[in-house]
Amino acid sequence: QITLKESGPTLVKPTQTLTLTCIFSGFSLNTSGVSVGWIRQPPGKALEWLALLYWDDDKRYSPSLENRLTITKDTSKNQVVLTMTNMNPVDTATYYCAHRNYFDGRGCYNPWGQGTLVTVSS
Amino acid sequence: DIVMTQSPDSLAVSLGERATINCKSSQSLLYSSNNKNYLAWYQQKPGQPPKLLIYRASTREFGVPDRFSGSGSGTDFTLTISSLQAEDVAVYYCQQYYSTPHSFGQGTMLEIK
Numbered sequence: 001q002i003t004l005k006e007s008g009p010t011l012v013k014p015t016q017t018l019t020l021t022c023i024f025s026g027f028s029l030n031t032s033g034v035s036v037g038w039i040r041q042p043p044g045k046a047l048e049w050l051a052l053l054y055w056d057d058d059k060r061y062s063p064s065l066e067n068r069l070t071i072t073k074d075t076s077k078n079q080v081v082l083t084m085t086n087m088n089p090v091d092t093a094t095y096y097c098a099h100r101n102y103f104d105g106r107g108c109y110n111p112w113g114q115g116t117l118v119t120v121s122s
Numbered sequence: 123d124i125v126m127t128q129s130p131d132s133l134a135v136s137l138g139e140r141a142t143i144n145c146k147s148s149q150s151l152l153y154s155s156n157n158k159n160y161l162a163w164y165q166q167k168p169g170q171p172p173k174l175l176i177y178r179a180s181t182r183e184f185g186v187p188d189r190f191s192g193s194g195s196g197t198d199f200t201l202t203i204s205s206l207q208a209e210d211v212a213v214y215y216c217q218q219y220y221s222t223p224h225s226f227g228q229g230t231m232l233e234i235k
Contacts, residue, residue: 037224039226046215046226046227046228046229047164047166047172047215047217047226047229048226049217049222049223049224049225049226052222052224060222060223061223062223063123063223096171096172100219106162106174106177106178106181106183107160107177107178107219108160108162108174108177108217108219109162109172109174109217109219109224110174110177110183111171111174112171112172112173113171114170114171115171
């Protein structure tokens with residue numbers, strides 16, 4: 001069974017750097033085709049794709065946020081970390097991580113973690 | 123970047139009636155090498171993460187009731203709920219995973235009339 005869980009601060013101040021960790025089980029990021037993505041959702045708004053990290057360490061970012069985002073992995077700990085610099089109140093959102101396997105016949109994001117709400121406020 | 127546009131933004135349907143949600147992409151999502159459309163549909167209920175309903179435009183995920191179906195190809199897609207149940211009240215999103223950024227539609231809120 002694949003599970004993912006996001007962790008990190010619930011409150012950050014404007015201009016600070018946010019660091020979120022996705023701890024997963026039930027799969028390995030060493031397996032060909034596997035990736036972990038981050039998606040966020042401001043309160044009452046739509047989903048926004050942020051970043052994707054592949055098993056071979058290839059990384060893809062949202063063009064609008066690319067200069068603020070970094071995604072990394074610690075395969076030994078089954079963790080993926082997302083950092084976002086220069087946080088702003090508009091970055092207040094629930095942040096989700098999700099599993100993706102290019103070779104599982106689906107190729108889309110399934111399953112997702114429960115999400116973690118991050119509020120940006122002074 | 124591929125832009126995903128859903129219609130309508132909200133929809134009210136009577137119990138037992140059909141609900142139809144549309145999704146249009148700014149570029150084709152059909153992968154020529156395997157003739158598959160890289161389009162997924164998710165259901166999101168309040169306080170919950172999105173749940174995968176349909177992948178590759180028309181394949182129902184395990185455990186999803188057969189009243190949910192997906193259709194379409196290229197740039198135009200549809201999610202249909204054949205007979206609306208009370209538990210189907212949710213926001214529905216389409217997502218393309220043809221190329222990064224893997225963009226989502228703006229969502230369609232489905233309610234009971």
